Amino acid sequence: MNLRKIGFVIVLAILTLASCKNPANKPVTVNFWHIGTAATDKAYYQGVVDAYTKLHPNVTIQLTILENEAFKSKLATVMQSGTPPDVFHSWGGGMLAEYAKAGLLRDITKFTKDTDWGKSMAAGVWNVYAYDGKQYGAPFDMGAITFWYNKDILAKVGYTAFPTDFDDLVVLVGKLKAAGIVPIALGGGDKWPAMHMWTYIAERIGGKEVLQNAVQGKGNGFNDPAFIKAGDILVQLVKAGAFQDGFLGATYNDEAALVGNGKAAMELMGQWAPNVEKDSSVSKTGIGAALSAAPFPSIKDGLGKVTDVVGGGNGMAIGKNAPDAAVDFLKFLTNQENNAAYAAAAGIIPTVKGAETGIKDDNAKLVKGIVDKTEFFQLYLDQFLAPAPAGAVNDNVQAILAGTKSPTDACKAIQAAVDSNK
């Protein structure tokens, strides 16, 4: 090869590189991790990925699909080694904040603040994926924890509607118990189902300020009388036989099976409850049309409103090394059309305005109805708090239910865990 030829090749190479400066054409790879292992979810994500790469041929999306628990441990490993995926599943809240603090996430505020994408969802929903005023991801599913109850069973003991007052709920529990039906199914062994009940009771007594103070470490924190009173009420429910035998060792799936098989009258659970009930039931169809949802009742003289909601959902976070294409892909994933398509396919509660047209399932419509009326939204406590205090909340609520700790001591222990995590 003579010098002239070499020179020609170099010039050609430079020209090629120069033409690559245009970011739209530069080949780029986006690592995308999701946890939609069910057939419908897998197909949905594959469809979105295919549609995106068709529009942007220079983008290659590498999919990693992991089961929930496997995802958690694998993500923890890559996070600890400082190499997050570009787009990955996240529940937001405290864990997202830990990652953000460690500099493992990309700040995408400039893409969301005052943009069309930003305006496509409510501010409160965006906040679940923000930390310290900066946006690190986007939600696509946001629902509420509600009571899921069996209309037929309630009718048997003379209730045509779900109680809107807590005292009335206690009366209902007594009637169900007398009729030999498990009033409330509770997966106390998994702890978090009980934690939601405790959170709701505390909120209904003390109002949103009490919860806000607790999670922000202000005022009395978790030592507020509302939290202690909530513990007392849980103890009373246990004494009244509100939960099934052996509920302290039961898993969430046990809880879902009791309701799905028509053995229990109700459970307090998130938007996924109908699907899990179906899967956990003997018939695989759950209790069908007998299932309905109702917001957590208000408590007499309490400051919390029926429209205050504890909830949460799913979304995606952006890793620190993610290219712009990753953010653009997330934007595509959470556009109205795709969000509606997911709602139609998998029964999520869409976050994007206008995407609710995709909801086909009656149960999902019920949840959406409750979410839409929300005045105050609190992300699940164990998701909102950092992992260590979140674990303490779950542990101590279980201790209250088991009677091994007084509500006062349990609240003290939770506050101590919150303080020591600072």
Added chain:
Amino acid sequence: MKNKSSQFLLLAFLLGPALILFTFFVVIPVFQAAFFSLFKWNGLGPIVDFRGINNFKLLFADEVFHKALTNNLIIVIVSLIIEIPLALYAALIIGRKNFKFAILFRTFFFLPYVLSEVITGLLWQFIYHPQYGLVKMFFAFFAPGVDAPTLLGNPKTVLGAIMVAIIWKYFGFHMSILIAGLQDISEEVREAAKIDGASEGQTTRRIILPLLRPTLMISIFFSIIGSFQVFDVIWAMGKGDPVNSAETMVTYMYKFGMQRFNIGYGSAVAVTIFLICLTFSVFYNRQTLKSEGMTK
């Protein structure tokens, strides 16, 4: 001189690979954990928050860790007074030369050991299930009207219920070790004893058991170390809950260290478990070797 260096080369060649692997996967991680244990660190980002021995202070002050340590000791004791004697008893019967169904029973008792720990845990969880379990059915059949106990849901019974599963799983393993030990005892010794007029009981007590001692010591060693490290079965049967009633040191480490992103604290737990096991092994090995006249 030349001889010495070639000997060194041979040693380096034979021991080198194992030594390198051991250093990389055992020695360095141990020191690394010891280093992490001095920090408050969530496993993400740089390690900067030095806390000295604070993690250990918190650990030794934590009631849940006390509970975990106590549970480990309970598991050790129960293993020693129930599991090993049971295994020994079964081995003595099944290991007899003229026992007809030896292979059948050996397979039968050894079977649970073949199952993975998680499967064992799930299996026993089904047995104890308060709504559909075998225990519930047993009560419904033999004692209708009596409420079946919810063994895994009650803080008072959960550890006992798990112990049953642990003994069920591991006793066959110890039995097999002991049978192997029994087979090493030569038939002549038994015959000689018989000719001397020793009864069956005397032969077992005075001759078989003393000769079985080294095997028994190994079995006990495995049992104790295994009891300190037990994790999977307990995790599968309710994660050491309700209210930490069945927590062991390892479930404690996993839950409070790994799951809650307190890597520094978890490392402190790991170092503590390591020291307990190391102290025990060194002490135990020295004692057994001494009593067998193998040390100077």
